[in-house]
Amino acid sequence: MSTSTGHDANACCGPGYASPEAAMRAPREKLLYVIGLYTGTRVDAPDYLATVDVDPDSPTYAQVIHRLEMPNKGDELHHFGWNACSSCHGDASAERRFLIVPGFRSSRIHIVDTGEPRAPRLHKVVEPEEVIGRTGLTAPHTVHCLGKEIIVSMLGDAEGEGPGGFLTMNQDFEVTGRWEAGLDGMKYNYDFWYQPRHNVMVSSEFGAPNAYYPGFRLEDVQAGRYGQRLHFWNFRDRRIERTFDLGADGLVPLEVRFHHDPDSSHGYVGVALSSNVYHWHKNDGGWQLDKVIQEEPAELAGWPIPVPPLITDILLSMDDRFMYFSNWLHGDLRQYDITDPARPRLTGQVWIGGLLGRGREVNGRAIAGGPQMLQLSLDGKRLYCTTSLLSSWDNQFYPELDERGSCLLQIDCDTENGGMRINPAFFVDFGKEPRGPARAHEMRYPGGDCTSDIWL
Template sequence: MSDAEQPAESRTHDHHDHDHEGPGYATPQAAIEEAEPERTAYVMGLHVGQDVDAPDFLAVVDVDPDSDTYSEIVNRVQMPNKGDELHHFGWNACSSSCHMEGLERRHLIIPGQRSSRIHIVDTKERRDPELTKVIEPEAVYDHDLSAPHTVHCIPDGEILISMLGDADGDLPGGFLELNDDFEVQGRWDTPGEIEMNYDYWYQPRQNVMLSTEWAAPKTYYPGFDLEDVEDGKYGQRLNFWDWAAGTVEQTIDLGEDGLIPLEARFLHTPESTHGYVGAALSSNIIHFHESGGEYHAEPVIEFDDREHEDWDMPVPALVTDILISMDDRYLFGSNWLHGEVWMYDISDPSNPRKADSISVGGYFGDIQQIQGRDLVAGPQMLQLSLDGERLYWTTSLFSSWDNQFFPEEAENGSVMLKADVDPRKGTMSLDRDFLVDFGDLPEGPARAHEIRWPDGDCTSDVWQ
């Protein structure tokens, strides 16, 4: 049944009765009201696919406008090995465990996409984090898994990581679970529940998890080949899981409307079954929701391909990231190839209404330079302040794909940019005074990918 049809008692949860003794916030509204403005950002930095002989790193970025080092990388934690391809990362604990006394949001779980190595970084000193543990890839391969991607803290202090391949980099993928001591607990799913994997989001009050699909690591590691899409080597399905049982209950094949469905987001309110997925290659936003005991999905936003003189085919927008503001009012997204970051009003989840966009970087961006720094790739990974008033983004997608579509990204390095958002008016404006240049580092230029805040953010916190 739909959210509106659910009886009141089915939409409640004893989580409301817990005192807020642990990490995070009791509700999404509490996150908006109680969180201080972000002053520090953690950003994935990497050198894979560049002519730089150095390991990847966690960058500590100053985002405090009152600081003398505003918009600068003020510290870095280098990984002990080269070639990891740091990509996505997450926290050991979030608001889904806010009832657990003594648990802290303190450790970052940082996987290597290519190495399958998992790093644990202690952020007790926010500006001076410390690498405290490394899980070597053999411990991952033992469970016939590889290529870690999305990291979510799950209730009771454990960590769940989506894995995109088997131990050989082929299919199927699955999920790896770590305990609260950062030891490999084992495989969370039963092998064979899914073939392809990528991102996931869980909504525990609805007993549901959604996972999306990219491809086998051996398919996407070398770069993008359109023939692989035609041969069915890239995903187009949404998998809805029974969260408690760890089994797939429903699969929706999106067909041509949903080629390469990547980032998945439920609304933050735990009573909701509504959410969105960005279908990268189809350049569509898919809205999903539960009704009549099953999930339904349909495209609600479509971005047209565009002609470019250097391409022998129309250029897709390539929607590579989406996120939802903490108040569930706006959906933000990035069109990496076109060079656009956008926001839609989703007050009516089934009928998004465009609010604003910024054309920057990429093949078609109106803005191609900031503070004298040439921009190359379009907006990619996004992060929003908890109050919804500042949107940040980086520009690297994946090393081999960067080199294929924007080779100058390897030569010049990535940038981190920011827009000021007015949620009341539904507008965005580029902050030309904010520029973090990952091309200006001692070892040489670096790429920049996912962004996290020390006090939680719109793409990691989940509520029971």
């Protein structure tokens, strides 16, 4: 397949896994890269990339074994991704080696070399002047490999307002411009995923950076400064073909996930504020979107409105059998069997922190925050979870994170019958970091993972 950029997507990135089935047979993960945050906390220090040992046979199991500090303070490292993924399996001249680590607030993009997996080093920094000067965009978020290019969703314009757009970089990590040919119908931007065999990319809407940076306000929702739309793009033409306006039932759609099977048109989006999940698939050549899960808010003393669960992250197992998502405010993490994609069936639930009080302690340890970012092992048996969302929102909803820091947990998943349990032997306490309490956010494996790999 060739993209409209003129690059052959089959000759870009390898070597990766030839198929999702091959990925599931990969050796067990031994390392996990985790974002560590000091932006917005009481600790005056740069954010960093932590390398965590997740090998149970290692003497440093469940410990941070390396910390790569960024050169500047105040970046708010958030989501990050690879220069290469499995969609480009077969090109022996390239490798999955460099992490693209954007600063959500600074719009600075860090390139990290993982050639020495246990001790990554900083390779290059793309300053915000180059990012804004070449694209007019700010607030980088999701990173995906795209042909010989890298594409990054950008949530704001130069002034921090919508609609944002998509930035492209080459494999020398130079900003080359913007990906999209137009933004008709798009008010905001956030996450995206593409499925080349269906010539489609799906993107979601969070809100204007100037709205969410200071913290959450209901007035901003009422003023339309948060999103409620899902966009289906013609991938080759780089234009939006269909927009679904979810209205009041779809406030703040965040993470989007296609099936890993490249032939499948099924996918899901988790809607944060409305606390529901929508399922999409092709229907007679078009796209059909249906709500398949609806969660209910809870009454809580001192709150002006019932507290929504707030779905913040969602992912699918590599075999497309299970879906997992986190409810950051309520404090539960859920597993659904999606063998029938249109009828998810709840098969597991654990409690980690949250405002409802059911997960205040996990295996005898006090938890600050709620279940948030997720990463699943390639074989589907180990789900990793961190508890920080965004610095200003952390400070607003979970002020105790400033004193305690957040944590990294492992949840063991039953891949035969469904079900989950929190592993009592694994607890990485980011409250005890050398510089002071830190907040853990997104995670990546050196060999690729369930939220970055796309197949052609």
